[in-house]
Amino acid sequence: MLEINGKSVYNALAMGRLHFLNRDGCTVKRFRVEITRPEILRFESARAQAKKDLHILYEKALTEVGEANAQIFQIHLMMLDDEDYFGAITSAITNQKVNAEYAVSYTSDIFARTFSEMDDEYMQARASDVKDIANRLIAILTGNDSCNSELSEPSIIVADDLTPSETVQMDKEKILGFVTFGGSPTSHTAILARTMNIPAVIGTGSIDCSFHGETAILDGFSGTLYINPDEQKIADYKKRKELEDTRLELLSRLRGQPDETRSGKKIKLYANIGNPSDIGLVIRNDAGGIGLFRSEFLYLESNTFPSEEEQFLKYKEVAENMLGKPVIVRTLDIGADKKIDYFNLPEEENPALGYRAIRICLTDKALFKTQLRALLRASVFGNISIMFPMIISEKEITNALEILEEAKSELRSDGIPFKEDMEIGIMIETPAAAIISDTLAPYVNFFSIGTNDLTQYTLAIDRQNPHLEQFFDPHHPAILRLIETVVQNAHRYGKWVGICGELGADQALTETFINMGVDELSVSPSFVLPLREKIRNIS
Numbered sequence: 001m002l003e004i005n006g007k008s009v010y011n012a013l014a015m016g017r018l019h020f021l022n023r024d025g026c027t028v029k030r031f032r033v034e035i036t037r038p039e040i041l042r043f044e045s046a047r048a049q050a051k052k053d054l055h056i057l058y059e060k061a062l063t064e065v066g067e068a069n070a071q072i073f074q075i076h077l078m079m080l081d082d083e084d085y086f087g088a089i090t091s092a093i094t095n096q097k098v099n100a101e102y103a104v105s106y107t108s109d110i111f112a113r114t115f116s117e118m119d120d121e122y123m124q125a126r127a128s129d130v131k132d133i134a135n136r137l138i139a140i141l142t143g144n145d146s147c148n149s150e151l152s153e154p155s156i157i158v159a160d161d162l163t164p165s166e167t168v169q170m171d172k173e174k175i176l177g178f179v180t181f182g183g184s185p186t187s188h189t190a191i192l193a194r195t196m197n198i199p200a201v202i203g204t205g206s207i208d209c210s211f212h213g214e215t216a217i218l219d220g221f222s223g224t225l226y227i228n229p230d231e232q233k234i235a236d237y238k239k240r241k242e243l244e245d246t247r248l249e250l251l252s253r254l255r256g257q258p259d260e261t262r263s264g265k266k267i268k269l270y271a272n273i274g275n276p277s278d279i280g281l282v283i284r285n286d287a288g289g290i291g292l293f294r295s296e297f298l299y300l301e302s303n304t305f306p307s308e309e310e311q312f313l314k315y316k317e318v319a320e321n322m323l324g325k326p327v328i329v330r331t332l333d334i335g336a337d338k339k340i341d342y343f344n345l346p347e348e349e350n351p352a353l354g355y356r357a358i359r360i361c362l363t364d365k366a367l368f369k370t371q372l373r374a375l376l377r378a379s380v381f382g383n384i385s386i387m388f389p390m391i392i393s394e395k396e397i398t399n400a401l402e403i404l405e406e407a408k409s410e411l412r413s414d415g416i417p418f419k420e421d422m423e424i425g426i427m428i429e430t431p432a433a434a435i436i437s438d439t440l441a442p443y444v445n446f447f448s449i450g451t452n453d454l455t456q457y458t459l460a461i462d463r464q465n466p467h468l469e470q471f472f473d474p475h476h477p478a479i480l481r482l483i484e485t486v487v488q489n490a491h492r493y494g495k496w497v498g499i500c501g502e503l504g505a506d507q508a509l510t511e512t513f514i515n516m517g518v519d520e521l522s523v524s525p526s527f528v529l530p531l532r533e534k535i536r537n538i539s
């Protein structure tokens with residue numbers, strides 16, 4: 001038995017045969033050409049065909065993985081029209097006098113390497129997009145589409161990385177799980193795994209393809225792949241799988257049940273999402289609403305600033321699909337660990353304490369107002385609330401509310417409808433905000449405590465630094481005291497309080513939060529039913 005470790009993307013178990021993605025047919029040979037014009041015409045023809053194929057893939061992806069994930073094919077279409085990209089390919093043909101497929105391969109390798117060497121994790125993941133486009137063009141030029149090998153049986157897919165086209169074209173009924181040598185939590189493979197509720201392990205390093213067809217166990221809880229497991233490991237897996245299936249079945253019976261303790265104390269149980277494609281998970285797990293819609297993912301998934309209309313359609317889609325249930329949208333929260341190339345943010349020695357979130361929005365008023373107008377327009381299609389992140393002062397709230405009022409005034413003048421009585425909230429993410437929460441409460445309808453940042457700022461520990469894990473204590477008394485202070489101050493002014501950070505799903509603290517008087521917990525969709533079970537077992 002061979003044990004291979006990586007990083008877990010989705011907690012689940014699977015056992016089946018390994019299927020290594022076959023890309024042997026994509027090997028490109030170099031030929032010298034004396035007359036380059038025909039090769040340029042071949043490339044232009046392949047580019048036109050690739051565009052047609054991508055339009056078809058976009059429509060297919062819309063029905064299978066949702067609009068948010070389907071948009072990647074629109075990005076591919078734009079890349080095919082990018083002058084830097086296709087200009088470099090034609091230049092390679094002309095200057096090196098080489099065949100079109102080699103020029104595509106050569107140029108794409110350079111572009112992919114540039115992306116992969118960037119510091120930003122999101123941009124690193126874009127290297128697979130370049131490879132995807134290159135494989136498509138090469139397959140058309142060579143007439144060989146063996147890059148996409150079909151699955152003959154349910155299998156665990158293994159590859160160096162998976163491109164969006166590859167994942168969308170696979171038969172979803174035959175995918176047991178994903179294993180990739182590289183990749184990141186923001187890669188399309190990771191997103192698809194979470195959407196499909198299947199185990200996925202990334203960052204395993206290279207695995208010998210001679211294991212193709214061998215039986216394996218994929219443990220998405222520990223991030224481990226067991227190849228040719230022994231009888232004891234198989235027996236352990238079957239027992240764990242049976243227990244997991246039983247647990248999920250029992251949890252499913254909690255759908256429709258109220259979120260209240262045995263003594264009748266009620267608490268709102270909502271879900272966190274990153275984009276509209278997550279709504280299916282929210283509905284399947286019977287969340288009472290969306291307590292945190294991380295709107296920055298609309299910007300992260302775009303290669304330019306999303307327009308007011310683009311944002312409006314996204315927010316409208318979420319509001320309509322939630323059928324009147326609450327949808328709390330956090331306004332743009334980038335900076336620190338979430339950087340976007342086209343924002344051209346300055347390099348900072350300590351970005352977690354720098355130019356981020358509400359500070360960017362209050363500085364770039366036009367950017368902020370575009371999002372606010374989109375949210376206001378979408379408000380008539382459901383129950384949307386707006387939440388401002390990283391607030392530390394009364395002045396920041398009043399400035400944000402002034403810009404919101406300007407957006408409302410503009411819409412009134414244009415005769416565009418919106419809800420006048422939308423709830424407005426702020427995130428409590430710093431000790432400063434927690435300590436003065438009594439002075440902040442009169443300005444808003446609710447608080448949502450972001451425990452991830454609150455913990456790192458209170459303890460002065462970078463939560464992303466693996467060397468500090470032993471010192472990072474989210475149960476620290478200072479954190480709990482700050483949370484209790486926020487709850488007390490909010491309730492004094494008749495405002496409600498939620499928790500949308502990781503601590504919201506920490507069942508060791510559920511009873512503590514309820515006793516404090518926390519009104520709402522918002523967690524990842526898959527944690528909703530387990531948390532409901534916990535709540536209903538509290539006396």
